[in-house]
Amino acid sequence: MPRASFGIGTVRIRAGSMREVGLPITRLVTGADVSLPVRVVHGRQDGPTVWINAAIHGDEVVGVEVVRRVLARLSPKTFNGTLIAVPIVNVLGFMAGERYLPDRRDLNRSFPGSARGSLAGRIAHLMMTEVVAKCEVGIDMHTGADRRTNLPQIRADLDDPRTRKLAEAFGAPVMYHAKLRDGSLRSAARDRGATVLLYEGGEAWRFDEWAIEAGVLGVRRVLAALGMIDAPEGEPPQESLVCRQSGWVRAPGTGILQLDAALGQRVETGDRLGGLSDSFGKRVRLIRADRPGIVIGRTQAPLVNRGDALVHIGEVPGDTPGMTAGEGDFVINA
Missing domain, CATH: 2.40.50.100 (RNA polymerase II/Efflux pump adaptor protein, barrel-sandwich hybrid domain)
Structure with a gap:
């Protein structure tokens, strides 16, 4: 029996296909609509539903390129499960070249948000209801803050067996046991029952190739560990160091x-x-x-x-x- 289609927003994506969807966020003073860009890879075969996202902070571009490269190598015809990719969550901050939203709110302190709340709250609510609620695993990609750079690392709850297994599969140089922060996507998604890895690597507003490549390989290794794609070719990563x-x-x-x-x-x-x-x-x-x-x-x-x-x-x-x-x-x- 053919696999059922996948619904997001007002559209449905048939099995074995890939589709871009714009989820409405707000309307600018010019009358132009702003939407959350999403691409869904709905595989022909059954499997987990996973999301990857980047640019919750508008100046963190490494993850945007990671998402692009990951998607470029996926085929829905041979993909198992469903991947929801959101390359730019903070669309307004990204367009303005700013880390935060126009009202200076930190989007990653605004989850789970509210349909009737501030702009940050409404974006957070949209992300939670249309993306996170449909998934069992997520990878949230970040870089260092302004004028800081980070070694590629996974931040996660390493005391949770499934989370640790996926963190190990990612293969970053370091796995950091990080506490949850109120209002963060990772915290809100964890409350909904999702397993979440937070990737840190590189510097804001820089396409650091070493951070991009580590992110692409890591995401592909996680997808492989979940049985969604074949394992990436090449040498396996060195065992990650654990920091607490x-x-x-x-x-x-x-x-x-x-x-x-x-x-x-x-x-x-x-x-x-x-x-x-x-x-x-x-x-x-x-x-x-x-x-x-x-x-x-x-x-x-x-x-x-x-x-x-x-x-x-x-x-x-x-x-x-x-x-x-x-x-x-x-x-x-x-």
């Missing part, structure tokens, strides 16, 4: 930053990470690691003030003392 605690090394003073720490670098307490100088190049302060672990994020800002976050170090339980950068690590000179 982390902290930022902050600027000990104000100055021009020369940062030597690379993403993926292993550090020990007291290791030199860089330094601060004045406008004539005179060294004013050194920056040192305050804990052992792996560099999972760093600032890209050249000028910093006392207390600014500089290097994000993830602690790795049972790590080998004295291990240096490059010994089997994913080291990126961002």
Whole structure:
């Protein structure tokens, strides 16, 4: 018996086909309509229903390219299950070149939203009812915030067996056991019973190829682990490091930053990470690691003030003392 069609918005997609749908969000003062762009891959064979999304923050473009490349390699004729892809959730922020919505609300603190709420609440509600509610697994893609870059990493509830299995399948250099944040898509979707992975990689407004490629491979590995596609070709990924605690090394003073720490670098307490100088190049302060672990994020800002976050170090339980950068690590000179 043929597989049933899939409904989203006001349309239905027949099995073995792919279709783009625009879910209405709002109308601009010019009279133009704004919609949530969605592409549905409805496979010919039965399988899970999964969503992938990017650009909940309008400046996070890495995930947009990840979604594009993942979709480009899928065929609904050979696909098992259904994939709902939302490359740009914060459409208005993305078009304006802004992280947040026009009213300065953070969309990722507005879930599950409300059909009669603010613009952020209505977008969140639309995402929850038309996408999340139809799915059992989701991958939410992000990058570092303004002038910060992140090592490719999965943030998830690693104490949940199914979530951890899919995080391991993704194969990012680091898996971080991250607490849920009220108002986030991950928290709201988890309350609805979905298994959610949050991918972090790269910098805002940058097409960092290493972060894009890690994201594409990771998403394809998860789809393969769910039986939706064949496993990607090539060498299997190295086992992900597990982090449960982390902290930022902050600027000990104000100055021009020369940062030597690379993403993926292993550090020990007291290791030199860089330094601060004045406008004539005179060294004013050194920056040192305050804990052992792996560099999972760093600032890209050249000028910093006392207390600014500089290097994000993830602690790795049972790590080998004295291990240096490059010994089997994913080291990126961002």
